[in-house]
């Protein structure tokens with residue numbers, strides 16, 4: 001984004017004192033141009049009002065606005081990470097220190113490819129990583145997240161409760177309006193919910209989760225879930241919120257927009273048998 005922004009700033013300089021579309025002479029803005037030691041490139045000129053120029057500036061303004069939004073999101077998220085010990089720990093997990101075995105090599109390859117597509121903005125589908133405890137789900141998903149963050153993507157990763165605490169405003173004594181935080185969850189490059197279903201989920205949390213999933217789906221943005229539950233198990237956990245309809249809707253939507261991979265426990269004796277675990281499309 002930075003590169004793009006610089007590019008646009010440079011385009012702005014290209015204007016000089018003439019509209020590059022219609023050739024109209026433009027007046028300088030401010031008094032900088034009166035100083036003889038000011039480089040002509042630093043002088044800002046008024047915007048031409050011709051049709052092409054209007055289209056051009058609309059696009060420039062939109063991109064600048066998007067960049068500002070990203071900076072704002074990044075700032076908000078860094079506050080969350082600085083106050084969340086577990087999330088800080090996750091930063092140490094990457095693909096380099098992930099133990100690749102015969103059992104997980106296929107899944108690791110899929111995860112790497114998935115991360116690559118996210119980085120290139122080619123991934124609209126989400127990913128559900130299932131598997132029992134201690135099979136490396138969190139490590140794998142943190143590796144994807146870190147890969148994305150290294151490439152400048154905005155990622156929010158955590159357990160559902162701690163993520164929703166951001167919306168509740170309890171992670172900090174700020175009073176950000178709820179819709180602004182929902183907007184953040186709906187627009188950042190990646191949201192990763194670790195260990196979904198383990199924590200007790202309230203009807204309120206379910207409602208927020210649905211909104212986030214629905215918005216991200218509409219915005220064609222992916223989401224990653226790790227869970228030790230299968231589809232039925234997750235549905236059962238959600239239904240404990242006593243909102244059957246919403247539980248069904250979330251599971252349906254989630255499995256519609258996500259690929260699935262399953263991690264298995266590494267067991268030397270069962271190497272042959274377990275390596276048959278394949279990528280599943282949910």
Ligand SMILES: [Zn+2]
Pocket residue numbers: 019020021022023024048049050051053
């Ligand atoms: Zn013009």
